Amino acid sequence: MPFTINIKQTSVILGIFLLVTLLIAPSTNAKDTDAFFQDIQVALHSKDTIALQKSLSKYILKTNELSEEEYTSSSTEISAFLREANEVDASIYLAQWLSNEDANELNAAVRYRWMMITSYDLMFFSQLSSASNMIEKSLLSIKKWEPSSKSALNTQANLYHIYGQLLVKQKRVAEALPYFYQAEEWFKNIQPDHPSIFTINIILGEAFLNAKDYIKAEQYTKQALNIIPEGRVDAISYLYGILASAVRQQARPQDALNIIHQYLRNPVDPRKDYFLYFSLVHIEVLRDLKEFKAALILARETHSLAQEVNNKSYLKEAKRHLGFLESYFGNMVEAEKLLSEAIYSATNKLNDTSPEVYLEYVEILEKLNRYPIALEYHKLFHATYVKERDRIDRAAIANLEQQQKNLKLEQETIVSSTKLAPAEANNKRAQFKSRVWMWAAAILVLIMTVILIMLIQLRKKSHELHYMAKHDQLTGLGNRHAFLQALNTSPSHLLIVTDIDRLKYYNDLYGHQKGDQLIQSYATHVSSFLEPEGARLFRIGGDEFAILIEAPFSVRKVEDCITCAILQLQKDGFTEADASYGIATREEVKTDFDWISLADQRMYQMKQSRKA
Numbered sequence: 001m002p003f004t005i006n007i008k009q010t011s012v013i014l015g016i017f018l019l020v021t022l023l024i025a026p027s028t029n030a031k032d033t034d035a036f037f038q039d040i041q042v043a044l045h046s047k048d049t050i051a052l053q054k055s056l057s058k059y060i061l062k063t064n065e066l067s068e069e070e071y072t073s074s075s076t077e078i079s080a081f082l083r084e085a086n087e088v089d090a091s092i093y094l095a096q097w098l099s100n101e102d103a104n105e106l107n108a109a110v111r112y113r114w115m116m117i118t119s120y121d122l123m124f125f126s127q128l129s130s131a132s133n134m135i136e137k138s139l140l141s142i143k144k145w146e147p148s149s150k151s152a153l154n155t156q157a158n159l160y161h162i163y164g165q166l167l168v169k170q171k172r173v174a175e176a177l178p179y180f181y182q183a184e185e186w187f188k189n190i191q192p193d194h195p196s197i198f199t200i201n202i203i204l205g206e207a208f209l210n211a212k213d214y215i216k217a218e219q220y221t222k223q224a225l226n227i228i229p230e231g232r233v234d235a236i237s238y239l240y241g242i243l244a245s246a247v248r249q250q251a252r253p254q255d256a257l258n259i260i261h262q263y264l265r266n267p268v269d270p271r272k273d274y275f276l277y278f279s280l281v282h283i284e285v286l287r288d289l290k291e292f293k294a295a296l297i298l299a300r301e302t303h304s305l306a307q308e309v310n311n312k313s314y315l316k317e318a319k320r321h322l323g324f325l326e327s328y329f330g331n332m333v334e335a336e337k338l339l340s341e342a343i344y345s346a347t348n349k350l351n352d353t354s355p356e357v358y359l360e361y362v363e364i365l366e367k368l369n370r371y372p373i374a375l376e377y378h379k380l381f382h383a384t385y386v387k388e389r390d391r392i393d394r395a396a397i398a399n400l401e402q403q404q405k406n407l408k409l410e411q412e413t414i415v416s417s418t419k420l421a422p423a424e425a426n427n428k429r430a431q432f433k434s435r436v437w438m439w440a441a442a443i444l445v446l447i448m449t450v451i452l453i454m455l456i457q458l459r460k461k462s463h464e465l466h467y468m469a470k471h472d473q474l475t476g477l478g479n480r481h482a483f484l485q486a487l488n489t490s491p492s493h494l495l496i497v498t499d500i501d502r503l504k505y506y507n508d509l510y511g512h513q514k515g516d517q518l519i520q521s522y523a524t525h526v527s528s529f530l531e532p533e534g535a536r537l538f539r540i541g542g543d544e545f546a547i548l549i550e551a552p553f554s555v556r557k558v559e560d561c562i563t564c565a566i567l568q569l570q571k572d573g574f575t576e577a578d579a580s581y582g583i584a585t586r587e588e589v590k591t592d593f594d595w596i597s598l599a600d601q602r603m604y605q606m607k608q609s610r611k612a
Contacts, residue, residue, distance in 0.1 A: 039058075041081070049089065091121040092122070095122060098111065099134050112156065113155050115135065115138065119159070164180040168203060195229040205239075208246075212249070234274065236268055237277075238277055240259060240278060244285060256288075280321065287325075305318075317342075324339070336365070343358070361377050371468040375462060469481065470482040475519065486548055490536075493549055495595055497544065497545070497600050498526070498545050498546075499607065526562065535549045
C-alpha cells in the first residue's frame with residue numbers, strides 16, 4: 001500500500017517540527033551567549049577595558065534572543081561579576097550604551113531589565129548621576145511601556161522605585177513621591193507582600209527625615225517595621241535608627257532612647273554600615289539627654305567602626321560627635337583636630353557639611369582663643385544655615401505644589417465621573433489655589449523672619465568676635481595681635497616690655513584665681529599712671545605686657561610710674577609681687593622686631609640682676 005500523507009497529517013508534522021525547532025533554538029542561543037560570557041571573563045581577568053566593553057555589548061544583544069527566565073538569570077550573573085571585579089567603568093559604559101541607538105535592537109523587556117540591573121550596580125558603586133542620566137533619557141518610554149508579564153512589570157516597578165531613590169538623593173522628595181506610590185501599587189499587583197514594598201517604606205521614611213517632615217518619617221518607618229520580609233534582618237538596625245532620629249527631632253529624646261533600647265534588648269546581626277548609622281543616632285540622643293560620659297564611650301567605639309567600614313559620610317559624622325565630646329571633657333587639641341577633619345573630609349555629596357559642625361568648631365576655636373579664625377567659621381555657619389533653611393522651605397513649597405497637582409487630577413476625575421457643574425469645580429480649584437498661595441506667602445514670611453533674626457545674631461556675634469580677636473579677656477587690654485598692629489600703624493617713641501615677678505608663687509600657693517587677680521591689679525595700676533600720659537598698654541603673654549608711648553617721654557618718668565604701680569600693687573595685698581621691665585627708644589633700632597627684642601632683652605637683664 002503506497003505511503004500517503006493528507007493535509008491534516010502534514011499540519012501535525014509541521015507543528016511537531018516547529019516545536020522541536022523552538023526547543024532547540026534557545027539552547028543554541030544559550031551556547032552563543034556562553035561564548036560571549038567566556039570572553040567577558042577573559043577580559044575581566046586581563047583587565048582589557050576595550051575588549052570587556054565590546055564583549056558586554058555583544059553579550060547583551062545576544063540575550064535579546066533568550067527566554068525571559070534566561071536573560072533575567074544572565075543579567076544577574078553579569079552584575080555579580082562586575083561588582084566582584086569592582087568594574088565601575090564597565091557599569092558606566094553599560095549605562096551609556098543602553099541609552100544610545102545601539103541598544104534599539106533590544107526588546108523593551110530585555111533593555112529595561114538590563115537598565116534596572118545596571119542602575120543597581122551604579123548605585124552600588126555610588127555613581128548616582130550616571131544612573132539618573134540613563135533612566136531620565138528613557139523615562140518617557142518607560143512610562144508608556146505596557147509589560148506583558150509579571151517579571152516585566154516587576155522591572156518597570158523597580159525602575160520607578162530606583163528613580164524615586166535617585167530623586168531623594170538629590171533632595172527632590174516631592175518629585176519622588178509619585179514614582180514610589182506607583183511602584184508600590186505595581187508591586188502589590190505582582191504580590192501583596194512584595195519585599196520591595198518594605199524597601200519603599202524605608203526609603204520614604206529616610207526621605208521625609210531628610211526633608212524634615214518628622215511625623216511622616218515616623219509613620220513610614222513604623223510601617224516598614226510592621227512588614228519586615230523574612231530574612232531581611234540586615235535592615236532592622238537602620239530602621240530603628242531612622243525611627244529614633246524622627247522621634248528625637250520631634251523634641252522627644254526619652255522616647256527616642258526607649259526605641260534604641262528596644263532594639264538593643266534583642267539585636268540581630270546587622271550590616272556594619274546600618275549599625276553605624278544606628279550608633280550615630282544613639283550618640284545624638286545621649287547628647288540631647290546630656291549623658292555625656294556614655295556618649296563619649298559610644299562615640300569612640302563608633303569612630304573606630306566608621307574607620308573600619310570606611311563610609312566617608314558616616315566617618316564625618318563620627319568625627320563631629322567625638323570632637324564635640326572630647327571638647328566637653330577638656331581634650332581641646334584632639335577636639336580641634338577631629339572637628340577640622342570633619343569639616344574638610346569630602347563625601348561627594350550635596351550640602352557636605354552641616355551648619356552644626358561649623359558652630360561646634362567655632363565654640364572650640366573660641367575656647368582656644370583663636371578668635372579671628374572663629375569669626376571666619378561663624379560666617380560659614382551662617383551661610384550654610386541660610387542655605388539649608390532655603391532648601392527645606394523650597395522643598396515644602398514644592399510639596400504644596402505637588403499636592404495641588406494631585407488634587408487637581410482628583411477633581412478632574414470627579415468632574416468626569418459625576419458630571420459636576422463646571423462652575424462648582426472651578427470654585428473649588430480657586431479656593432484651593434488661594435489656600436496654597438496663602439501657605440506659600442506664610443512660608444516666605446517665615447523664611448524672611450528667620451534670615452533677619454540670623455543676620456542680627458551674626459552682626460552681634462561678629463562684633464563680639466571682632467572685639468575678642470583684639471582684646472585680652474582677663475584685663476580688657478589689647479592683646480598681642482593688637483600690639484603688633486599698633487606697631488605698624490602708629491609712630492611710637494618708647495617701647496616698654498614688662499613682666500610680673502613672683503606670679504608663679506601666687507599661682508602655686510593660692511591657685512590660679514589669685515594669680516589672675518594679680519595680673520588684673522597690675523594692669524589697672526600701670527594703666528592709671530601711664531595712660532594719662534598718652535601710653536597704650538597691651539597684654540602680650542601670660543604675665544607679660546607691652547607699653548607704647550607716642551609723645552616724647554623721659555625714661556626716668558616711665559620708671560617712676562612703674563615703681564608707683566608696683567607700690568600700689570603691694571598695698572593691694574600682693575606684698576611679694578614685683579615687676580621687671582625693659583625700655584627701648586625707636587631711634588635705637590631699625591626694625592620693629594629688633595625694637596621688641598631690645599626691650600625684651602633689657603627686661604630679662606633686670607630680672608637676672610635681681611636674682612644675682
